[in-house]
Amino acid sequence: MxxxxxxxxxxxxxxTVSRWPPPGSVVVFREPDTDELAIKRVAAGPGEEVRFxxxxxxxxxxxxxxxxxxxxxxxxxxxxxxxxxxxxFGPVPLDLLVGRAWFRYGPLRRIGRxx
Amino acid sequence: xxRLTDWLAxxxxxxxxxxxxxxxxxxxxxxIEAESCYKIIEKMGANSDxxxxxxxxxxxxxxxxxxxxxxDVLWHDYFKPEHLDKVPNLHEMFWKATKQVSxxxxxxxxxxxxxxxxxxxxxAGAWRATGGAEKTRVVKQTA
Numbered sequence: 539m540x541x542x543x544x545x546x547x548x549x550x551x552x553x554t555v556s557r558w559p560p561p562g563s564v565v566v567f568r569e570p571d572t573d574e575l576a577i578k579r580v581a582a583g584p585g586e587e588v589r590f591x592x593x594x595x596x597x598x599x600x601x602x603x604x605x606x607x608x609x610x611x612x613x614x615x616x617x618x619x620x621x622x623x624x625x626x627f628g629p630v631p632l633d634l635l636v637g638r639a640w641f642r643y644g645p646l647r648r649i650g651r652x653x
Numbered sequence: 654x655x656r657l658t659d660w661l662a663x664x665x666x667x668x669x670x671x672x673x674x675x676x677x678x679x680x681x682x683x684x685i686e687a688e689s690c691y692k693i694i695e696k697m698g699a700n701s702d703x704x705x706x707x708x709x710x711x712x713x714x715x716x717x718x719x720x721x722x723x724x725d726v727l728w729h730d731y732f733k734p735e736h737l738d739k740v741p742n743l744h745e746m747f748w749k750a751t752k753q754v755s756x757x758x759x760x761x762x763x764x765x766x767x768x769x770x771x772x773x774x775x776x777a778g779a780w781r782a783t784g785g786a787e788k789t790r791v792v793k794q795t796a
Contacts, residue, residue: 539669543669548661548662548663549663549667566667569670574668574670575665575666575667575668576667576668576669576670577667577668577669578669606669621669621670622670643661644661644662
């Protein structure tokens with residue numbers, strides 16, 4: 539999730555959200571395929587369309603499409619494999635949403651609102 | 654100060670997962686699954702029992718899907734743009750081979766399965782020509 543989120547960042551997460559925050563928001567959720575806590579950005583929200591080269595997916599009323607900020611090429615350049623996001627595990631239902639990450643309170647040099 | 658830091662430090666860790674690339678790639682994985690398709694079609698021709706045919710179709714479709722998966726991993730993860738110098742028709746080769754897998758998935762004609770094996774062999778040639786055998790496999794221990 540570089541540069542928005544870097545390894546070791548301390549984040550404030552609002553756990554009181556009851557619906558998917560707007561596209562562009564950074565969220566903490568449980569990965570559908572592993573149940574592990576993960577962090578990604580909302581690319582599309584409930585009822586919105588996700589466009590592929592030759593297809594279109596309309597999200598259900600409780601689903602969001604979550605993506606990493608880095609694409610496969612950027613992740614590869616940093617020594618990682620392809621990001622694991624909705625392109626891997628598909629739309630994420632609302633009951634897997636844990637909260638919205640909205641503020642970084644550490645380390646000191648990186649304090650600020652998450653954009 | 655360290656007590657304050659301890660107090661402020663988050664208790665929960667979240668991850669921004671990426672795949673961990675193991676770096677092992679070999680067209681043999683695709684070939685073994687494609688050989689399964691070949692053999693299943695062969696056995697279907699020699700057995701008309703409906704229960705056997707139903708089971709064979711299900712297994713063939715599953716093996717064909719695995720063949721496609723292994724070809725996709727090779728195409729997307731092993732081959733890099735610089736390999737196009739040595740294998741200019743790389744993309745066409747994979748595009749045709751994955752299309753052929755779809756054909757084998759629905760077909761009971763052994764010629765379709767044989768054509769797929771030939772296409773995978775051509776891909777294996779590209780993998781060898783780009784140094785895949787030396788770069789991506791762990792050397793076997795010899796007694």
